[in-house]
Amino acid sequence: MSSPKLDVRHIQDMSKASALEPHWGYYDRALPCTSDPGSCEYLDQVYRSHDLGMLYSGILWCAIGTILLLWVVLNQFNVPTISPTLAAPELAGLYKVRRSVASFARKYLLPDAARLVFGRTTRLQVLTLALLAGYLLIFSFVGILYNTWVTPVSDMPGVYNTRNSIGPWSDRIGTLAYALTPLSVLLSSRESFLSLITGLPYQSFNFLHRWLGYIIFVQSSLHTITWCVVELRMYQPQPTVGLEWVTQTYIVWGIVAMILLLLLVVLSTPWGIRLTGYETFRKLHYILAMVYIGACWAHWKQLKCFMWPSLIFWFLDRGARLVRTALLHYHPEHSGTLGLGFKPADATITRFPDTEHGDVIRLDLHNNQDPWSIGQHYYLSFTKCSIWQSHPFTPFNVPTVSKGTVQHSYILRAKSGETKKVADLAATGTPTTPVILTGAYGESITSHLTPSTNIICVAGGTGITYVLPVLLDLARQQHSPDRKVELIWAVRHTANTEWVAAELDLLQKARKSLNLEIRIFATRDAGSKTPSENSDSENCNLEVPKIQEKDVQVSSSKSVSACCGCDKPTAVERLGGGSDDVNRHPDLPQLVGDFLAETVRGPTSVFASGPGGMISDLRDIVASCNSAGKVWKGQEKFDVRLICDDRLEW
Template identity: 55%
Template sequence: MDSHLKSQLAARHIQNMSEAASLEPHWGYADRAVPCTNDPGSCAYLDVVYGSHDLGMLYVGILWVLIGIILLLWAVGRRALPSLSEEDVLRAALLEDTRASKSFTNRLRQTISSAVNRYLLPDCIRPVFGRTTRLQVLILAVLAAYLLVFSFVGIVYNTWITPVKKMPGVYNTRVSLGPWSDRIGVLAYALTPLSVLFATRESILSLLTGVPYQNFNFLHRWVGYIIVIQSSLHTIGWLVIEVRLYQPQPTVAEEWISQLYMIWGCIALFFLMALYVLSLPPVIRLTGYEFFRKSHYVLAMLYVGACIGHWKNLECFMIPALVIWFLDRAARAVRTALMHHNFIEGKGMGFSAAQAAITLFPDSENGDVVRLDFSHPHDSWSIGQHFYLCFTESSIWQSHPFTPLNAPVTVNGRTNHSYIFRAKGGETKKVAEIAARKLAAAPGEKSEAAPTTSVVLTGPYGDPIVRNVTSDVNVLCVAGGTGVTYVLPVLTSLKKNSAGSRKLELVWVVRHMKDVEWIRPELDALEVGEGPKIIVRIFATRDGGNQVSASGRSESESTSDGGEATGEKQIKTSARSVGEVASSDAPRHPEMTAVVRQFVDATVFGHRSSPVDLEA
C-alpha cells in the first residue's frame, strides 16, 4: 500500500505502524498493525472495523457467486427446454403434428411459459416502476433485500469512549456507524460492474438468458439508484463521525476533509449525483437524449476513475466495470464491421454502407415522415427484432434503434429493409432535411431513381415475438402513427405462413388518411395472396367526412344505433358495422374496449386473445 495512504489511515484508526510487529493484510482495506498497542477501547473498535470489512467482502463474493449460479442455471434451462423456432411452430401447426405437443418436455415448457406469462409478465406498480413486469421488479426486490440484510449483518454494535493522545480530558466517541458506513461503501463499489453489465447492448446476459438487452435497462437504472443511496449514506455516516464524534473540533474535520482520498471521494460523489440528476426523465426531455447519452458515458468514466482515487484497494470492482464497457463498445464495432464487410465493385472487399432510397412525406404541422428502402447482404432477422441505424451524411457518432416495417425477404443473398420515422428533432430531423435537399435537387419527374443516403446498420437486436404463435391463435394488432412498424411485419408473416381459419386484424390510428401512403406497398400486399383475410381498420383522428373503402370510394355507413362512422378506413371491410368503435366527435379516436370486444365476439376458432408480445 502507498505509504501516504498508510499514514492517513494510521492517524484515522490510531494505529501505531512504527511499533507494529507485523502488518496483517485485509483484501480491499488498509493493512492492520498487529499487535494493537493502543488503549483497549481503540483496539476493540479496530477489531470491529476489520472484522466487519472482511465479512462485507465475503458477502459481496457470495452475491457475485449467486449471480453466476443463477445465470448458469438459466442458460442450462434454456438448452434443456428450448423454445421452438418460428419455422418449427408453423410447420407443426400446419401439418397438425400432435406428437410435439404430447411430449413431456413440450408440456413442461408450455406450462412454465403459461405460468410466467400469467403471474410474472403483467406490469407492477406502474406509477412507480413504469411499464415494468413483475418479474423485473421481483429480481430487483430480491437484490435489494440481500443488500439490505447484509448491510447490517455481522457488525458488532457498540460505543467506545477512547482518549485522544496527548490531550488529557479529551475523548473520541467511536461507534459502529463507522464499520456500517464502510460496509455500504463496499457494496456500492461491488454493484458498479453489475450496473454497467445491465447497460450493455452486446450483452452477455442476453447471450446466457435469451432476454433482450433492453429488458435490463430497468435493473441498470434501479441499481444506479441503489448506488446513489448507498454512497450518500456512506458520506453522511463519515461526516457525522469526523465532524461530530471525533475530537478536537474543528481540527479533526479540517484535517480529514483535506486528505487526498477524501478529495477524490467528494469528486466521485459529485459525478454520481450528476449522473443521477441528468438521468431523470424531465431533465432528459429538457436537454435531449443525445446529450444524456454522451454525458452519461463521460460522467460514468470520471466517476469510476474518482472511485479508484478515493479507495484504490477496491479497484478490483472498478476496473472490471471499465473492461465491460470497453468490451461492449469493441463488440459493437466488430459486429458493424462484419455486417458491412462486403465486395465493392472495382475495389474488392471493404467496408460498404447500405444505400437507402429516400421517400419524404412532408408534414409541416407534425413533422415530416421519412421512408427508407434498401437491401443489404446479410442473414435474415426475426419478426420483432430491430436494428441500430447510423446516417453517415448526418453524423457518424450517433445511431438510433428502428424496427423494420417489412418482414425479412432475402433475394439473391440480399435482405430487404424498409423503415419509416417521423422527424421531430435531432438526428431524424437532420435526415429529413437531407432528404428534402436531395429531392429538391432531383425532382421525381426528371430522375431515373430516387435519391439515396448512406446507412450503416448494426443488429439485429431483440427477441422474436411470433416464435410460439401457432396457426390457431387469433391476433389483434393495435398501433398508432409510425408505431405500425412493430406490428405490420407480424401480420405479413402470419398471413404468409398461416391457414385460412385464423382471424387477423390491424387497428391503426393516424392523424390523416393520407398517412396511409407511408406503407401503401405493404398494405396492398396484405390484400393479395393466399392465407387468411386480414381486416385493416384505419382511424384518421383529424379528418372529417366519410369512411373510405379499399378502392378509394367514399361511403357512408350507419352504426347499429343510427350514428355515422367517420374517420375510419377498412382495407377489407368486415360484415359487421364498424360505427360502434368510431366516434363522430373530433378528435375521432377508436374506443379500444369496443374494438377488442368486437374482435373477440367475431372469433369462431382458436384462442380468443392476442399474445402479450404482439401488443403495440
C-alpha cells in the same frame, strides 16, 4: 504498508506489529493491537463487518450467476410451444404446467406498477427491483455489532473520540455500492451479455439500470455523509482531525466520485435529458460514467476487483458496436467514402408531408449482409446530417436475400433533430441519403408464429413497422385453417395508410387464405352517419385491392372489413369528431375480447407497438384475459401472451 495518516485513522501502530493480517478489499491489519481496549474492540468490529460485506457481495454475484445458469438450462430443456393435443403424452403434462404458470404470472405481474413512481413499467420489473433492494437493505445491517466506544486521544488528556457502529455500517454500504457497479454497466450495454444468456432484448434491462443507479447514489450519499459526521464531529480534536482527513488523496477522489455520481443522476432525469437533449445526455453519460469508475478506483483501490469488470464490460460493448458496424458495411469491391472498403448504404427517400405532426419519411435501401430476424431493429446514422448520432428503427419488411443483398424499409416521423434534417433533405428534392447501419438488435419473435397460435397485431401510427413483418411472414408460411389473424392499426388520418400501401396490398391478397381481418382506425378523421354506398360486387372486381375510405359510425362490434369470399378491400373506420382536438381511440378491450371469443383453439400472441398509453392498456387487457385455471383444464384460448417492441416478452 499503509500511509502514516491512514495508520492514525485506523489507530494502528505498524511499528509494533508482529504480523499483518490480510483482508480482501481492505488494508492489512496490524497484530497484536496495541491501542486501548475500546479502540481494539472497535477495530475488531470494523474488520469483521468489512469481511462480511465482501462475503455478502460475493453471495449476491453468485446468486445472479446461478439465476442466469438456471435460465440457460431451462431454455435448453424447454418444452416446444405446441398444442398439448399434438404433444407426446410424456410432454403434455409439462406443457400444461408451464402454460398454466405462465398464464398465472401474466395475470398478476404484467400490468403496470405504480406509474407515478416507476413510469410505464410492469409489476415483474418492479418485483425484480424489490427483491434486489430487499437483499441490499437486509445485508447492509446484518452482522454488525451495534455499540459505542468512547476512547481517549493519545497525548491529550481529557480529550476523547466517540466511535460507534456507524463507521462499519458506512463501510458496508460503500462496499455494496462498489459491488453493484459491474451489474449497472451490464444492464446498460447494447451488446448485452445478459441478452445472450436470457434471450431478452437489451431494452428490457433499462429500467433496472436506471433504478440500480439510484440505489448506488443513495448508498454512496449515505457513505459520504456518515464519514463526514464521524471525521468532522465525533473524532477529536477538531478542526485538526477534520482538516487532515479531508485533504488526504483518497478522500479528495471520493468527493470527486460523489460529484460525478450526482451529475450522472441529475442529467439522467427527464428534466436533465430535456435540458441537454438526448444525444448530449447519452454522450455525457458515457464519459461521466468512465471517469466515475476511475475516481472510485482512486478512492479505494483495494476494491478494484469491482472496477476492472466494469471497465471491461464497457469497452467490450463499445468495441463490439464498432466491429458490428464495420462488418455490416465492409464491401471490398468498393473503396467507399471512408476508405478500407467501408461504404454506407444509399437509402431512397419518400416523403409524406404532415405540417401538423411532422413529416413521415420512408427509407428503402439494399445492403450486402445476412438477413436479420423478425422483431429486431437497427440503429441508423445519417451521414449527411451527423455521424455522431444514431437512432433505432425497426425494418417493416420481411428480410430476404436477393442477388446477395437484403432490402431494408423503414418509416420514421421527422419531428426534430436528425430526423427533421432528413425530412428537409427530402423537401429540397434530394432523392437519396447515405445511411450507416448498426445491428441487428433485439429478440427474434418468429418462435411465437407457430401454426397453433392465433395472432393479433395492434399498432399505433409508425408502430406498424414492428407488427407488419409478422403478418408478411405469416403470409409466406403454410396456412393453418384454425388459426385466426387480425391487424388493428390506429392512425391519425386515412391518408397515413399510404406509408405502407404496397405491403397492405400484399396482405389484402392473402386475407382469405390467412384468415386475416384488417381493421384500420383514423382517429382524427370525422365520420358520417351513413356508410359508403360502394357495393361489395363493385369491390369484388378489383384485381389488386387498395385501401379505400369508408365512413362509419364509431363501433366496437364486428368490423365492416370482415373477410369475405371476394377479398373485399379494407375499410377505414373514422373515429374523429371533425376537429383537431378530438382524437378518439379504438375500443381495445372490446376488440381483443371479440378476437378471443372467435378463436377456435390454441393460445394467442398479441404483438404490439405504439404510444406508451396503448401499451399500458394492452398490458391490463392481456392480463385480464389470462386464466391459469382454465388453461390447466385445456382451454388454451385463455393463454394470452403480449410481445412488445421495447418491453419484456409476456
